[in-house]
Amino acid sequence: MASTDPPAQSSGPRPRGHSHTHSHSHSGPLELSAAEARRARLVLAAIVVPLIIATLAGLVVLWPGKSSLVGSRPFAAEGASLETAEITSLDVADCEQAAASLGAVSDGSLLADAVCARITSGKGRGLTLPVHIPAESRSPADVGDRLRVMYTPQALAGGTPYVFVDYVRKAPVAALAVVYLLLVVAVAGRRGALSVLGLVLATAVLVLFMIPALLELAPPMWVTLVGSMAMMLLAVYIAHGVSVRTTTALLGTVAGVVITVAGSLWGVGAANLTGAVGDDVLALSALVPGLSLRALLTCGMVIAGLGVLNDVTITQASAVWELHAANPALGRARLFTGGMRIGRDHIASTVYTLAFAYAGTALPLILSASLIDRAVVDTLLSGEIAEEIVRTLVSSIGLVLAIPATTAIAALLCRTTPVASPRDRS
Structure with missing residues (x-):
């Protein structure tokens, strides 16, 4: 296996304390001797190359066929079409006459939450007509906002042939994406650009392989393991180089992934989690007969922790190798304990990272559950919230145990240099 870590330069010995200044470094060459670098590459290649071959074989075997269910259901009903519109007024009275001129007759029930919008595509292009917006989506509406609307000719008699579907968000999301890319490249340079490329390719694995394969009822856990391995290989090696x-x-x-898989399988089974919470999940179960919601829940737990998991292992591996480069005489036990002193800081900082992330995502669910008059423990252990708690705990366990695992692997790969005794030096 190729390596970007060059052999050591003859820069003389460095003090032990110098190593701590590199504890959070993700970059920079390792100062290893040519022989040690060669040995480490051979050992790692003997382990990683079979993993790569197994991943490629898994992709070939599990790759979904042409009968994928992705995009198989039409978005609009027969006869309806998806169009665009732009809000011209929040007062529907400004365009009721236009609706009446088209022969629309309304009892006012639908127009109560309607706005006036100029249709910008389709047969009604150029007309300003009422567009019904549900109450839960009405608050952000403002003049000039662009909308995606559903045109249904049969609804003309009701006065609202155009019904709100969603807001058009291409411009603001694209602007944020451009700002993000510029900042990543400006701050992290070439490595930042490669990280974004790795993210794009890893996302492609998720979209092109994992989602279609799961919908085709391929074994969920195998799909997750193969997909996760492919995502990690692309993200890690493209962003950080082969070293x-x-x-x-x-x-x-x-x-860490293996630990997370084992923990999620046990946690879902022991806690009797069904995965059948939320309207989207129930609809998916009805649309894809035979799909195991429990297996899907387990797969989600594994994928959710990949990003943070990879971040801590990269940092931890760097810490151990830098400790070794600073003092090659350190034994493997000393390397492990020294690396774990740094690793404890990582554990302390990541304990709440996943918890806060999941709490933020599930905040509406938590607020809804808190309205119910029942004991706090019963609320926390209800199906919806229990899933989030188990997901957080399982991912955190995998994250915490990945740190000593990475530290041990790095320490075992290091070839220590015995310190010569005074007799030997004489």
């Missing part, structure tokens, strides 16, 4: 350091981190990430 001893990143390969060590990759093995630590694999260990």
Whole structure:
């Protein structure tokens, strides 16, 4: 396996304390001797190459066929069409006459939440007509906002042939994406650009392989393991390069994924989680007969922790190799304990990272559950919230155990240099 870590330069010995200044470094060459770098590459290649071959074989075997269900259901009903519109007034009275001129007759029930919008596509292009917006989507509406609307000719008699579907968000989302890319490249340079490329390719694995394969009822856990491995290989090696350091981190990430898989399987089974919570999940179950919602829940737990998991293993692998480069005489036990002193800081900072992330995502669910008059424990252990709690705990366990696993792998790969005794030096 190729490595971007060059052999050591003859820069003389460095003090032990110097190593701590590199504890959070993700970049920079490792100062290893040519022989040690070669040995580490051979050991890592013997482990990683079979993993790569197994991942490629898994992709070939599990790759979904042409009968994928993705995009198989029409978005609009027969006869209806998806169009665009622009709000011209929040007062529907400004365009009721226009609706009446088309022969529309309304009892006012639908027009109560309607706005005036100029149709910008389709047969009604150029007309300003009422567009019904549900109450829950009405608050952000303002003059000039662009909408996606559903045109249904049969609804003309009711006065609202155009019904709100969603807001058009292309411009603001594209602007945020451009700002994000510019900042990443400006701050992180070439490595930042490669990280974004790795993210794009990993997302492609999710969209082109994992989602279609799960919909085709391929074994969910195998799809998750193969897909996760492919995502990690692309993200890690493209962003950080092929090196001893990143390969060590990759093995630590694999260990964390295996632990997370085992924990999620046990947690979902022991807690009797069904995965059948939320209207979207129930609709999916009806549309894809035979899809195991429990298996899907388990897969989601694994995928959710990949990003943070990879981040801590990269940092931890760097810490151990830098400790070794600073003092090659450190034994493996000392390397492990020194690395874990740094790893404890990572654990302390990541304990609440996933918890806060999941709490923020599930905030509406938590607020809805808090309105119910029942004991706090019963609320926390209800199906919807229990899923989030188990997801957080399982991902956190995998994250915490990946740190000592990565530290141990890195320490075992290091070849220590015995310190010569005074007799030997004489």
